[in-house]
Amino acid sequence: MIKKVSVIGAGQMGNGIAHVLAIADIDVFLKDISKEQLDKALETIEHNLRRQVGRGALSEGDITKALAHINPVTDDAHLAEVDLVIEAATENEEIKKSILSALGPKLKPEAIIATNTSSISVTRLAAITDRPEKFIGMHFMNPVPVMQLVELIRGIATNEETFETIRELAVRLHKTPTPAEDFPAFIVNRILLPMINEAIYTLYEGVGSVRAIDTAMRLGANHPMGPLQLADFIGLDVCLAIMQVLYEGLADTKYRPCPLLVKYVEAGWLGRKSGRGFYDYTGDEPIPTR
Numbered sequence: 001m002i003k004k005v006s007v008i009g010a011g012q013m014g015n016g017i018a019h020v021l022a023i024a025d026i027d028v029f030l031k032d033i034s035k036e037q038l039d040k041a042l043e044t045i046e047h048n049l050r051r052q053v054g055r056g057a058l059s060e061g062d063i064t065k066a067l068a069h070i071n072p073v074t075d076d077a078h079l080a081e082v083d084l085v086i087e088a089a090t091e092n093e094e095i096k097k098s099i100l101s102a103l104g105p106k107l108k109p110e111a112i113i114a115t116n117t118s119s120i121s122v123t124r125l126a127a128i129t130d131r132p133e134k135f136i137g138m139h140f141m142n143p144v145p146v147m148q149l150v151e152l153i154r155g156i157a158t159n160e161e162t163f164e165t166i167r168e169l170a171v172r173l174h175k176t177p178t179p180a181e182d183f184p185a186f187i188v189n190r191i192l193l194p195m196i197n198e199a200i201y202t203l204y205e206g207v208g209s210v211r212a213i214d215t216a217m218r219l220g221a222n223h224p225m226g227p228l229q230l231a232d233f234i235g236l237d238v239c240l241a242i243m244q245v246l247y248e249g250l251a252d253t254k255y256r257p258c259p260l261l262v263k264y265v266e267a268g269w270l271g272r273k274s275g276r277g278f279y280d281y282t283g284d285e286p287i288p289t290r
């Protein structure tokens with residue numbers, strides 16, 4: 001039974017994962033390298049909990065209880081007592097490997113390690129830990145409190161007990177776990193990110209404006225967000241990282257990242273999280289940036 005969890009990385013995803021664990025009465029240690037990111041994460045979590053009070057899904061008392069389950073940390077002292085680590089740091093293989101390879105000696109022998117990676121090989125990440133049989137991909141969707149799906153990705157060595165424990169946890173979090181094979185970007189991002197990349201090519205080649213492309217897909221395909229708005233929501237750095245994993249992992253030019261996406265990331269225009277991407281979010285309304 002998973003009772004205590006360490007979430008590493010308090011960004012877009014880490015704060016959402018901590019949120020859903022806390023409302024399921026699970027103790028969470030939310031770790032980041034930057035204190036201000038932790039402060040921001042706790043603010044975001046409280047804000048999102050309040051959204052659910054607004055709809056009557058949670059009471060004020062639930063918020064107090066949930067927040068009491070979340071312990072922001074910047075060190076590893078808590079690792080000795082956790083049953084599970086969920087790594088949700090930057091989508092960069094080197095950063096993930098440096099985090100994951102250092103965990104083993106600090107964890108209980110029976111602790112499980114999960115990664116929230118969008119695309120990187122679970123087998124490869126597992127291989128640099130001391131417990132590949134207790135390593136799994138637990139891929140939440142953004143925004144975590146709202147999206148139902150959790151993709152479960154076995155590495156080649158992941159054992160059945162690990163899979164079953166994490167599947168049960170996903171159900172406890174009121175999510176729908178879906179198994180995906182360990183190939184680049186798994187299921188959702190193998191399909192979704194090439195669509196987002198194609199939307200960026202549509203802008204790059206001048207087929208439509210930012211607003212026209214998003215309106216077309218919202219009203220023409222009933223998407224809740226347009227693809228460029230969604231790219232800004234995910235983070236353009238994450239979108240580019242996923243396209244690069246697809247391009248290198250599947251060696252097919254159809255996955256080459258659009259040069260315009262590369263340019264935005266090189267400019268530090270990462271979308272909502274940096275205040276500017278395909279839209280500028282610094283005013284009352286998002287304004288297209290080209």
Ligand SMILES: CC(=O)CC(=O)SCCNC(=O)CCNC(=O)[C@H](O)C(C)(C)COP(=O)(O)OP(=O)(O)OC[C@H]1O[C@@H](n2cnc3c(N)ncnc32)[C@H](O)[C@@H]1OP(=O)(O)O
Pocket residue numbers: 048051052054055057117118140141142143144145146147188189192224225230234238
């Ligand atoms: C990149 C990867 O590795 C994998 C991925 O995640 S791919 C991306 C997957 N995600 C998507 O495709 C998201 C697409 N967008 C949507 O589904 C919707 O726009 C949305 C749910 C985000 C917002 O829905 P909306 O109808 O525009 O907004 P709204 O009606 O205000 O919100 C609906 C609910 O979501 C909540 N919500 C909205 N935005 C939220 C956010 N950013 N964080 C938390 N909760 C949020 C609201 O509180 C509301 O919840 P309640 O009903 O409990 O109040």
Ligand SMILES: NC(=O)C1=CN([C@@H]2O[C@H](COP(=O)(O)OP(=O)(O)OC[C@H]3O[C@@H](n4cnc5c(N)ncnc54)[C@H](OP(=O)(O)O)[C@@H]3O)[C@@H](O)[C@H]2O)C=CC1
Pocket residue numbers: 008009010011012013014031032033034037087088089090091092095099116117118119139140141142233234235238273
């Ligand atoms: N964005 C999305 O829609 C989704 C993303 N994912 C995946 O989730 C993971 C996180 O993505 P996301 O939350 O968007 O990324 P963010 O950039 O929002 O957050 C990543 C966080 O990790 C922190 N970090 C970096 N290095 C370390 C470290 N060594 N120890 C602890 N924290 C560290 C970063 O700190 P700092 O900023 O200071 O570097 C940052 O706060 C990625 O693997 C991504 O692919 C999965 C589903 C959806």
